[in-house]
Amino acid sequence: MSYLRLIQYKMQDWAENIASALNIEIAIADKNLTRIVGTGNFYDKIEENCPKDSLFATVIQSRSPKINLVKGEDCLKCSNFSSCSEFANISYPIVVEEEVIGVISFAAFNEEQTTAMKIKKDEYINILKHTIEMIEREILSIQMTNMLKEDTTEVNEIINCLSKGIILLNCQDEITHINNKAIKMLNMNLSNQQVIGKNIKDFITGIKLQDTGNKDMVDCWKINNKEVKVLYSMNKISLKRGKSSLMISFDLIRDIINLAKTYEEKEKVCFSNMIGKSKPILEAINRARIAANTDSTILIEGESGTGKDLFARSIHNESLRKDGPFIPLNCASIPESLMESELFGYEKGAFTGANVSGKKGKIELAHNGTLFxxxxxxxxxxxxxxxxxxxxxxxxxxxxxxxxIDVNIRVISATNKNLIQLVRQGMFRLDLFYRLNVIPIVLPPLRDREEDVLLCAEFIIEKLCKRSNQERKKLSEHVKEFFLKYSWPGNIRELENVLEHAICFCEGKYITLKHLPVYFLENIQNQKVGISEEFYDFHSFPIGENKTLEQLKTEFEKFVIQEMIQIHGNTLDGKKAVAKRLNIGLTTLYRKLNQT
Known part of the structure; x- marks a missing residue:
């Protein structure tokens, strides 16, 4: 078995990043002299075999590094010497448990790269050594899993070599192995011997023991009555005689809250968690759910803020491509000069400033998944x-x-524009429109979802209050009426912005008119929606201690006047309307407002 093969793609990503940073090229070959990783000139030679008299073969056979800052004696022996375009190279054997499993090489293909390699030789060698150590740790981790399947007895030595915290449980949830890293990270203040044989829940309260399928999860574990934030995975491993073990691999996470929120939001993006019970949104959800089971191209149309991105992610997460990548690209956010390279990628040297190894575009990154x-x-x-x-x-x-380059992708597109109108104006291709519009899904604006306005508002309030660690707020009756009458041109996004503003300035339990943005109240006035005056925000009227009845009456009069000014506007005409409604003179109104 070639263990390097098991981490081939991870090493390819690493090589491309390092090659770009150092302005060199990198190749990795396994012990059979097959290149499995390559950048630049080596990229097209991946899966090709190196000659048996090559420098790589010499490094593997000698088990020692070769540093050739000029083509030397080692290169002359290679049968590819005459066609080789390398100027210089530094090659090291990859040794795991005293066995050479491959070779890694930094190579220069021009004078500039060669000069840098000569100047920074020690730095490059150091990077190579650290890389080999990293590969060794990865291989040891894989070997540990294989050894567990054979129920061997060398687990402790291996898991103590790993940089992650490792805990192994038997089928009774008892700890059979734990590495020193785990004991230290969990601050158990116990030795290995004092932990073995104890139930994991004696040390970690509320831990969820289930196979995560190699997927990283985020959680808070309670250790010694303190919350410890972790990124972890759990894998069930089959042993001999029908037994099994659960391997817990974890890291402590700093600033875990933002990461946890990102993860939770990603997990929640599915149709079953969408908020709404109105007929228009239920029809859109049903249509999208049916489309998700196909591989057809989808066009999502709707005003800004109606949730087009949410629908696209839900379709992906409930499709057969859910295990593949979801790659979004906002066509309006990228300068036109960069759009082509962002979408299609580029080869190395395609233009000034390009990554020396080239770059995959969004379409290529979406291979076997969804492009949005x-x-x-x-x-x-x-x-x-x-x-x-x-x-x-x-x-x-x-x-x-x-x-x-062949790509296997599903395309979902979205727009808040009328594409047919753009076609008529010569700004959008008709043939492309037909290709995109195979399955159209139209999302209703919030103004057509009256049943959902307050439902969405309650959900958003709960989310925002939880995020800011505040007591759950409620909408006053007056605010509810405003919300139901408002046209919501910004849809759900505007609703969330209005509520975030309100929660920020709301010190009590109820969100009232005074907590809403000024523009929102002005828009209500401009719409002339005919808000009734039967609802007042009595919840927010402060009944202070040690106040007489006369003082409370005066304050309540002023409170009612201010509530009505919110409705009619803080202008002269608005105040005249309030005075008329209350059957008092305008002078009396001003006097009452100025009372302390």
Whole structure:
């Protein structure tokens, strides 16, 4: 078994990042001299075999590094010497438990790279050594899992080599192995011997013991009555004689709250967690849920703030592609000059400032998953033809590339514009519109979902109060009436912004008119929606201690007047309307307002 193969893709990502940072090229070959990782000139040679008389073969056979800052004697022996374009290289054997399992090499292909390698030789060697240590840890982790399956007795030595906290449980949830890292991170103040054989829940309160399927999870564990924030995974491992073990691998996390929220939100993006019971939204959800079970291209239309991104993610998460990547791209947020390379990627040297190893575009990153093109109406016209080819042929050409790349993607696009109107104006291709509009889903604006306005508001209030660690707020009856009459041009996004503003300034239990944004109240006035005056925010009237009845009467008069000014406006005409409604003179109104 080639253990390097098991971490091939992880090493390829690492190599591309390091090669870009150091301006060199990197290759890794296994002990069979097959290149499994490569950047730059080596990229197209992945899966090719190196000659048996090559420098790589010499490094593996000698078990020692080779540093060639000029082509030397070791290079002359290679049968590829005449066609080799390397100027210099530093190659190290990858040794795990005294066995050479491969070789890693930093290579220079021009004078600039060669000069840097000579100047920074010690730095490059140090990086290579650290990389080999990292590979060794990864391999040891894999070997540990394999050894567990065979129920061997060398687990403790292995898990103590790992940088993560490791706990192994038997089928009775008793600790059979724990590494020193776990004991230290959990601050148990106990030795290994004092922990073995004890139930995990004696040490960690409320821990959820279930196989996470190699998926990282976020949680708070309670240790010695203190909350410990962790990123963890749990894997069930089958042993001999029908027994099994649960391996818990974890790290402590700093600033875990933001990460946890991100993770929870991602997990909640599915149709079953959408808020709404009105007919228009239920019809849209039902249509999207049916479409999710197909692989057809989908166009989501709706005003800004209606939840197009939420629907796109829900479709992906409930589709057959849910285990693949979901790659979003907002076509309105990226400058036109960068859009092509962002969408299709580019080869190395395609333009000045390009990554020396090239870069995958959003379409290529979405391979075997879903590409979500938001604000598709803003896609530049010259790129629409290229996108049309992707939809037709499922192939892309990187900028500066000489070969087509096959991609297996599902495309979901969204827009708040009228694409047919853009077609008529010559700003959008009709053939592309037909390709995108295979399954159209129209999201209703919030003003057409009257039943959902207060339902969504309550959900948002709960979320915002929980996030800011505040007592749960409630909407006053007056605010509820305003919300039901308002047209909500910004839809759900505007509703959330209004409520966040209100919660920020609300010190009591009830959200009243005075807590709402000024623009919102002005828009209500401009809409002339005919708000009734039967509801007043009595919840917010302060009944202070040690106040006489006369003082309370005076304050309540002023409170009622201010409530009505909120309705009619704080202008001269508004105050005249309030005075008329209360059957008092305008002078009396001003006097009552100025009373202390």
């Amino acid at each position: 093109l938001d604000e598709i109406g803003d896609l530049p016209l010259h790129l629409q033809a290229k996108l049309l080819r992707v939809l037709q042929d499922r192939t892309i050409d990187r900028v500066g590339g000489a070969r087509s």
